[in-house]
Amino acid sequence: MRIRSKRTAPALLTALLAGLLPSLSVATPAHAAGTSYYLDNRAGSNCADSGAGTQQQPWCTFAPVNARTFSAGDRILLARGAQWREGMTLTGSGTAAQRIELSAYGSGPRPLILKGAANNGISLLNASHWAVKGLEIDGHGSQKMIYGIVAAYKGAEGIGHEDLTFADLHVHHTHMGIYVAGNASPTADQWAVKGVRMDSVKGEHNEVSIAFGDDRGLDQFVQDAVLTRLELSNDDGDPAVYKGCPNSLTLQSMTRVTVMNSLISHAGGCTVPTGTTGIYLGHVTGADITNNIIAFTQQSGSPDQSGVNYEGWVNDAALRGNLITGNTRWGVALQAIHTGGPNRDTTVESNAIVFNGQPPVAALGSAAPGDGVIRDNLWEGTGLTTEVSGGDFDGFAFAGNAGPVTGGRVWYAARDFATGQGIYGWHYQYSSDAGATWADLAYNQADESWRPAGGTSLPLVEKWDWHPAGPSGYVARAWTAPRDGTVAIRGQAAKTDLGGDGVRVRITRNGGEVLSPRTVTGSDRVGVATDVDSLAVKAGDTLRFILDSGSAGANSYDTTSWTPVIGYLD
Numbered sequence: 001m002r003i004r005s006k007r008t009a010p011a012l013l014t015a016l017l018a019g020l021l022p023s024l025s026v027a028t029p030a031h032a033a034g035t036s037y038y039l040d041n042r043a044g045s046n047c048a049d050s051g052a053g054t055q056q057q058p059w060c061t062f063a064p065v066n067a068r069t070f071s072a073g074d075r076i077l078l079a080r081g082a083q084w085r086e087g088m089t090l091t092g093s094g095t096a097a098q099r100i101e102l103s104a105y106g107s108g109p110r111p112l113i114l115k116g117a118a119n120n121g122i123s124l125l126n127a128s129h130w131a132v133k134g135l136e137i138d139g140h141g142s143q144k145m146i147y148g149i150v151a152a153y154k155g156a157e158g159i160g161h162e163d164l165t166f167a168d169l170h171v172h173h174t175h176m177g178i179y180v181a182g183n184a185s186p187t188a189d190q191w192a193v194k195g196v197r198m199d200s201v202k203g204e205h206n207e208v209s210i211a212f213g214d215d216r217g218l219d220q221f222v223q224d225a226v227l228t229r230l231e232l233s234n235d236d237g238d239p240a241v242y243k244g245c246p247n248s249l250t251l252q253s254m255t256r257v258t259v260m261n262s263l264i265s266h267a268g269g270c271t272v273p274t275g276t277t278g279i280y281l282g283h284v285t286g287a288d289i290t291n292n293i294i295a296f297t298q299q300s301g302s303p304d305q306s307g308v309n310y311e312g313w314v315n316d317a318a319l320r321g322n323l324i325t326g327n328t329r330w331g332v333a334l335q336a337i338h339t340g341g342p343n344r345d346t347t348v349e350s351n352a353i354v355f356n357g358q359p360p361v362a363a364l365g366s367a368a369p370g371d372g373v374i375r376d377n378l379w380e381g382t383g384l385t386t387e388v389s390g391g392d393f394d395g396f397a398f399a400g401n402a403g404p405v406t407g408g409r410v411w412y413a414a415r416d417f418a419t420g421q422g423i424y425g426w427h428y429q430y431s432s433d434a435g436a437t438w439a440d441l442a443y444n445q446a447d448e449s450w451r452p453a454g455g456t457s458l459p460l461v462e463k464w465d466w467h468p469a470g471p472s473g474y475v476a477r478a479w480t481a482p483r484d485g486t487v488a489i490r491g492q493a494a495k496t497d498l499g500g501d502g503v504r505v506r507i508t509r510n511g512g513e514v515l516s517p518r519t520v521t522g523s524d525r526v527g528v529a530t531d532v533d534s535l536a537v538k539a540g541d542t543l544r545f546i547l548d549s550g551s552a553g554a555n556s557y558d559t560t561s562w563t564p565v566i567g568y569l570d
Contacts, residue, residue: 213253
């Protein structure tokens with residue numbers, strides 16, 4: 001079997017530095033800090049690029065934006081329902097108290113940026129304290145848009161930046177949807193950009209939807225990144241491939257990165273000689289990939305075709321509470337193919353790694369054996385692990401892995417989340433008397449959550465997150481066993497909203513505890529395992545997964561990610 005070499009990130013970086021980000025030499029018109037600038041090119045908008053960019057007379061094109069250096073508190077607002085076929089280049093930096101914001105105004109569909117003469121949709125250079133949100137970027141064109149959004153950190157001026165947010169975005173049909181990289185060379189105690197947030201980003205039909213960094217070995221380049229509620233799917237390079245479709249999410253050149261509450265699906269939709277995967281890690285120190293669905297990396301005739309790939313030079317990276325399923329080959333690929341680049345202190349625990357084309361976890365190659373722990377996973381197949389091309393698990397400890405599961409499915413709460421009670425055996429419930437009695441919640445279409453009937457009050461259950469309702473206001477997902485048998489339960493409860501005094505989780509069967517209360521502290525984004533190794537159930541038994549506000553009962557900052565999974569062992 002072929003073992004692939006490293007991906008082509010250096011070539012991508014070279015392309016970036018060779019002109020895909022425009023050279024910037026801009027005039028800086030005088031303006032008041034904290035100014036809002038409006039753009040609307042639709043008929044009847046009264047737009048004029050020669051004006052001040054007011055709502056009464058907005059700018060027509062991106063030219064006035066590209067010619068301006070923005071200041072703290074400024075806002076660039078694109079009209080909903082409007083479209084532009086040009087590229088936008090953003091310069092300037094905000095402050096911690098006053099970000100600069102590029103977003104939308106008005107009503108209707110997101111503002112749409114289409115492929116024009118520019119290679120990129122939106123380009124930021126050496127940016128601090130920026131937020132980009134509420135937009136759609138479509139890279140279709142006679143020549144594909146290279147980057148939907150690129151944040152480049154270049155030269156000495158590219159060191160020491162912070163606070164970059166991307167939210168509520170739809171980026172599709174590009175080479176790379178969002179790319180954060182550059183040629184800045186921070187020392188070991190420096191960084192290029194710290195505090196990157198991505199929330200509710202949808203990427204589809206890109207070649208890579210989101211990517212960070214390169215393979216220069218600068219783990220410190222991007223620090224403290226939190227990526228949540230991503231929906232990355234069908235990255236196949238449609239309609240024509242520019243370079244290749246290696247993965248949907250590239251994590252490189254990073255220290256302390258969290259990926260949670262996200263769907264990574266149908267990655268690797270075109271042939272790549274170096275291999276394909278859903279999530280790629282290389283040159284990363286400190287990663288927590290928690291409570292995600294990583295599924296269906298496609299059959300493209302490429303090497304790997306895995307769910308998650310530890311390429312090399314990865315330290316202290318953990319997979320917890322994920323559903324890793326339906327990938328053409330392995331669920332998790334632990335590469336040892338790069339001399340001097342072992343993966344150290346790897347953790348694979350409390351996941352469901354099931355129904356992939358080949359065994360759940362693979363060790364590949366022998367040039368740089370890694371180490372870590374593989375424990376408490378729910379698995380399916382002829383065996384939990386496989387060794388490929390001289391790979392081995394000599395440096396790994398194993399404990400508590402439950403499997404193989406039977407019956408052709410598992411019940412993973414986030415994947416099974418539905419708009420009706422009882423679908424896939426799940427009910428969404430609350431108790432106002434600390435769990436003595438339970439009642440069904442009602443589905444709220446407006447925010448896709450389950451809440452008390454007739455309102456928007458707490459408690460709530462969403463696809464990924466839950467929130468209780470104070471001292472006696474418990475909230476639960478309740479699963480009804482479809483048949484007699486023995487089940488195993490896996491899961492990871494972690495805080496989504498950091499702060500407060502924490503929450504408690506527990507599991508009951510027909511009202512009796514099978515997992516005693518576990519506390520998740522207010523700042524714990526790693527969380528606690530909620531595993532039950534073996535539990536006999538009868539058809540009709542109710543397993544209730546319960547969240548409450550903790551022993552003190554305070555209810556602030558209690559939003560918690562928890563998507564337990566159940567599988568039969570017989």
